[in-house]
Amino acid sequence: MSQxxxxxxxxxxxxxxxxxxxxxxxxxxxxxxxxxxxxxxxVFIPIFIWFxxxxxxxxxxxAVLIHKTGKDLPxxxxxxxxxxxxxxxxxxxxxxRYFRNPYSWGWTLxxxxxxxxGKLGVVTRLYGTDLPKGRIIANKGEKGILADILxxxxxxxxxxxxxxxxxxxxxxxxxxVGVVTSLVGDDVLGGLNASNSPNGFLVGxxxxxxxxxxxxxxxxxxxxxxxxxxxxxLQSQRFEMSNEDAIxxxxxxxxxxxxxxxxxxxxERENAALLTHRVGDMNDILQKVILPRARGFSRIEGSxxxxxxxxxxxxxQQFQKDLETHLRNTCAxxxxxxxxxxxxxxxxxxxxxxxxxxxxxxxxETRKYEQEIGQAKSKAELGRQEMLAQQxxxxxxxxxxxxRAVIKAKQDQAVRIVxxxxxxxxxxxxxxxxxxxxxxxxxxxxADSAVVKMQNTAEATILTSQVQAFSNGHNFARYxxxxxxxxxxxxxxxxxxxxxxxxxxxxxLPEKKEVKx
Numbered sequence: 338m339s340q341x342x343x344x345x346x347x348x349x350x351x352x353x354x355x356x357x358x359x360x361x362x363x364x365x366x367x368x369x370x371x372x373x374x375x376x377x378x379x380v381f382i383p384i385f386i387w388f389x390x391x392x393x394x395x396x397x398x399x400a401v402l403i404h405k406t407g408k409d410l411p412x413x414x415x416x417x418x419x420x421x422x423x424x425x426x427x428x429x430x431x432x433x434r435y436f437r438n439p440y441s442w443g444w445t446l447x448x449x450x451x452x453x454x455g456k457l458g459v460v461t462r463l464y465g466t467d468l469p470k471g472r473i474i475a476n477k478g479e480k481g482i483l484a485d486i487l488x489x490x491x492x493x494x495x496x497x498x499x500x501x502x503x504x505x506x507x508x509x510x511x512x513x514v515g516v517v518t519s520l521v522g523d524d525v526l527g528g529l530n531a532s533n534s535p536n537g538f539l540v541g542x543x544x545x546x547x548x549x550x551x552x553x554x555x556x557x558x559x560x561x562x563x564x565x566x567x568x569x570x571l572q573s574q575r576f577e578m579s580n581e582d583a584i585x586x587x588x589x590x591x592x593x594x595x596x597x598x599x600x601x602x603x604x605e606r607e608n609a610a611l612l613t614h615r616v617g618d619m620n621d622i623l624q625k626v627i628l629p630r631a632r633g634f635s636r637i638e639g640s641x642x643x644x645x646x647x648x649x650x651x652x653x654q655q656f657q658k659d660l661e662t663h664l665r666n667t668c669a670x671x672x673x674x675x676x677x678x679x680x681x682x683x684x685x686x687x688x689x690x691x692x693x694x695x696x697x698x699x700x701x702e703t704r705k706y707e708q709e710i711g712q713a714k715s716k717a718e719l720g721r722q723e724m725l726a727q728q729x730x731x732x733x734x735x736x737x738x739x740x741r742a743v744i745k746a747k748q749d750q751a752v753r754i755v756x757x758x759x760x761x762x763x764x765x766x767x768x769x770x771x772x773x774x775x776x777x778x779x780x781x782x783x784a785d786s787a788v789v790k791m792q793n794t795a796e797a798t799i800l801t802s803q804v805q806a807f808s809n810g811h812n813f814a815r816y817x818x819x820x821x822x823x824x825x826x827x828x829x830x831x832x833x834x835x836x837x838x839x840x841x842x843x844x845x846l847p848e849k850k851e852v853k854x
Contacts, residue, residue, distance in 0.1 A: 392435040392444050397451070399493050400430040403443040416464040416498050425497045450492040450501050455508075457558045458487030461500040473562060474521055486560045507557040512572040515552030516610045518565040519545055538614050547614040551606065569613055573603045573676055576623055584632055586639035594647050595684040596635060598657070600627060600664070601676040608672025616671070626671050627664065634663045647683045656680065 465480040475481030540546035661678035807813040
């Protein structure tokens with residue numbers, strides 16, 4: 338059965354192979370890779386540019402470009418002249434964003450050059466031709482120190498092309514000046530008698546040496562390889578002549594006298610440069626200009642007088658005055674102004690010091706007593722003057738009182754005269770008024786008298802007419818009486834007693850008899 342089966346299996350024909358499909362070289366498993374490559378390129382190129390081609394100096398930094406392709410630099414040249422040469426490029430990239438081909442370009446980042454306030458930067462060019470022998474400042478295209486300096490600020494300089502050294506700015510303090518020494522220029526030839534140096538010490542523009550112009554107080558940014566500045570103090574200086582610096586000299590009688598004091602002096606601005614270059618610093622000027630002249634004068638003048646004269650105050654004052662005048666006249670041509678000279682102490686020799694001192698004390702005591710006598714006289718004179726002044730004062734006061742009394746009496750008299758005149762005038766006015774009033778009374782009395790007379794005359798005329806009307810006076814009198822009595826008859830006949838009218842006559846009537854019923 339197995340044979341049959343094997344037979345049967347062999348008897349079957351093998352299935353035909355699948356048809357061959359031609360292979361696509363840009364397809365994998367039938368999937369085309371072209372779109373994938375395009376997408377990959379689209380994604381890769383920006384990434385490549387951003388991460389490998391981007392140059393982005395941050396704030397306060399620069400980028401130095403290095404060209405990888407191009408012509409090789411000549412021997413000794415370190416900076417490329419342009420993009421066509423291989424090597425470090427002179428121009429730098431400031432803050433920002435740039436893109437360069439990393440195959441052709443390389444770059445390095447560096448901090449910018451920052452010059453702080455109060456400083457200056459000296460630039461040294463690191464490329465170019467070598468300087469000629471004897472010259473330290475480079476011109477255009479030469480290697481070396483540049484004349485121009487960098488003031489405070491920020492600069493974008495290629496560190497491979499330039500070296501910057503920072504120095505302090507020149508600061509001249511108030512009361513000082515700066516003496517400038519030119520370190521470059523033509524040499525002064527011929528020594529002190531050189532034609533290109535006006536006085537053998539100072540030089541003109543373009544020459545090497547001390548310049549006559551000085552710098553006033555302030556801040557200056559000067560190249561220290563071109564100019565050297567020395568600060569000179571113009572303020573008054575005091576030199577103490579004491580101890581080893583004291584002046585000693587021999588007097589006319591052979592004694593040694595020691596003089597201690599103070600000399601105040603200062604430099605003149607216009608001669609500061611010449612003085613410092615011709616003599617030296619402050620100590621040199623003291624030792625070479627001032628002290629030799631002070632000692633020389635003291636020895637010459639001291640030898641003219643005996644030792645005793647230098648203890649007396651008048652001689653010391655004159656010696657001080659003459660020394661000051663001598664120093665001013667002899668130091669002025671050097672540019673040193675002597676302000677004052679003070680002699681504090683003159684020490685005489687011990688052999689005569691006590692004797693002279695005792696004599697001086699006696700002289701001073703004599704002067705003291707003379708002054709006391711003068712003061713007593715002055716006091717007595719002052720007392721006399723005070724008494725005279727008091728007498729004069731009392732006299733003036735008495736005269737003043739007298740004058741015041743006279744003035745007051747005259748014033749009282751004038752017041753009383755004015756009052757009397759006023760009273761007189763008032764009396765006159767009152768008299769005139771009384772006279773006028775009396776006249777008025779008389780006139781009124783006369784008028785009243787005339788009125789009464791006329792009234793009486795009128796009444797008399799009326800009575801005469803009435804009497805004539807009644808034939809005689811008796812009838813008229815009776816009429817007048819009855820006329821006056823008639824209106825009052827009731828009151829006359831009446832009484833306070835009971836009875837009414839006529840009661841007044843009751844007592845005169847006979848008594849009534851009672852009638853019995």
